[in-house]
Amino acid sequence: MTRAFFSSTFALIFAAGLAATSAEAQLKVVTSTPDLSAIAAEVGGNKVTTRHVSEGYQDPHFVEAKPSFVLQLRNADVWAFVGLGLEVGWMPLLLDGARNPRIRPGATGYVDVSRSVRLLDIPAGDVDRSQGDVHPLGNPHYWLHPENGRRIARMFQQKFSELDPKNAASYAANERAFETRLDAAERGWRPSLSMIAGKPVAAWHTSWRYFADYTKMNIVGFMEPKPGVPPSPAHLAGLIQTMKRTGAKIIIMEPFYSRKTADFVASKSGAKVLVLPPSVGGVRGVNDYVALMKSDIEKVAAALR
């Protein structure tokens, strides 16, 4: 009896130890935004744990470098970020604070995702801050184009396979499954895309440039006179005229901007305000990348119908 008790106890401890080892063996992935985290989770499956710093309903330019994020980063195997200066106001403090050599610049776990995608709005000629909160290396909101979503997934597959080669087949299968799901979703929202294509709209920030590039909607003006610069009355007056002239029916904005100004412009131009999540988790129910794209495309199509 005693022998059986000790045997089963030993077996339990051994099993628990194995489980713990298995859990510890998971790659710890921390990303700057929930979109990167969602794609990483799809590619990594149960071989990775993912966390993200900013939330989908938060302006990713202005994240507070809270020390609690340092605790997340100090044990991370991968730090993946949007790049192009999106996180410049807070990322250096977190990376310095984390003291984690695996994710410092130049290390294998330091992943600038912008290096693997196609970019828009790379400024030509001289760049300075008289042009607003300009991103000299390109527009950083690239995840709002499904082709870049695929590229991000492929990048994660390569990175995870490099860091964890024994599970490379699993990452490859997960990545293929992600693309298959995205392909199927794209076929599903084709009617919505045909509804959107060519239609004039206004947007708050240049974050919708990639979305417009994909859906072929025509952004006739932005609420911001220059990226990151709050709208002035003179600019809004011009925008209202442009919207009337072009027949723009909607103003697309993120949930973290003040709706009052957009409502004012909408009331004067005869358009309506459409608050769209720019990121996964931006509204309830949008919990993965495909759901984000589907939600945004269908909402725009419905508003333009």
Place this chain on the structure above:
Amino acid sequence: MLPSMLESQNPPVPRRDSVARADSIARADSIALVRELEKMQARPETGAPSEGSTPTGTGGPTNPRLIPDISVIGDVIADLSPKGSTQESGRRFDIREVELALSSAVDPYFRADFILGLSDLEGIAIEEAYITATALPWQSAARIGRFHLPFGKQNTTHRAELQTIEYPHAIQSFLGPEGSKGTGVWFSKILAPFGFYQELLLTAVDHFGESEEEGTGLLASEPANKKVNGLGYSARLRNYLDLSESANLELSVSAATGRRAQPVDCDPAVDCVRSDEVNAVNARQSLIGADLTFRWRPLQQGLYKSFILQAELMRQVNERSSALGRASLPGEYAGPRRNANGAYVFSRYQLTRRTHLGARYDWVQDPFADAELAEGSFKAASGYLQFFPSEFSKLVLGLERQFAAGDRKALNRLILQSTFAVGPHRPHPF
């Protein structure tokens, strides 16, 4: 596709008489293959971002010349106080400081930061200059050089980046008008045994407080740092806790100690001023403090709403034996006559995306006053209206009322401040 194409170029069993010919064909085919690949890469991919899009995956370095990040902050003051300028320079309009910062990785193990302060009063001063070891084990970090002493919350923030125009009076009184810096070694380790963030910071610096070279005019018969126990030492334990997604609390404690020169009054009957102009003795001074910061910033409305409540309490403990100085020079010790306390409470509320309204209350005991006298306490209340045209510029209107106490008359101050930064985006202080 590429492997299969390459396979098709290699006959499985090459015959001896055709090797040279096969090599030539293979070369020609390789060139054709490379050209085909180049054409393929040049073609836009179906569905990829099209208009003006550029792949960056094959792009080169963004800083090929390895130039350090260079940024400059200007700090301009207009003192419109009714009874004249209250600035150290005596000017109504003044460029208080221009701060030049350079930062870069030195090698895989160190990062270097240099911050030079340029002002009419001080000329060029090395505000900070240190290397940080970034590859230490056990989640620790170390610095060597000159840095802001990690004592309290605001002392580590550069003056131009403060949320008020000047440091709180307790910091000005106990640590110096521009805060306290030290040259030496700095060590930090992250701890989280209870599940929340804790950080231990330890420093050892050449001296505690301002030195004779920094304009105190005090010279002791021997340097305060002659013995190891005369160096400056500090310790700080930060405790940070998320209360919710929007609110967090930091409650930290700090301590610093060191020997510093304190004045000695000469006895008129005795010529105590020696040829080397010794006029001070070294006495131990210690500082202990606690600080609390509560922050609220809802994530979704974070561009428009935020609130900070901050308080620091500190106590200066002074060695003040009457025997001090007797051994080295004849005269009476004229340094601090008591231990002194100081505190401030600061609060700031964000009114709009660009505007913040703040208020501060200061209280400091004068260490040179008699312990029994209430007039040894300095009290002031101030209000601030901040306007941020962008992240890179700030305009502040500050009003301060310094209350009368003893011989000190009440004083009203009205100050305008403008700060502006150029260069790479620096991280927002937290």
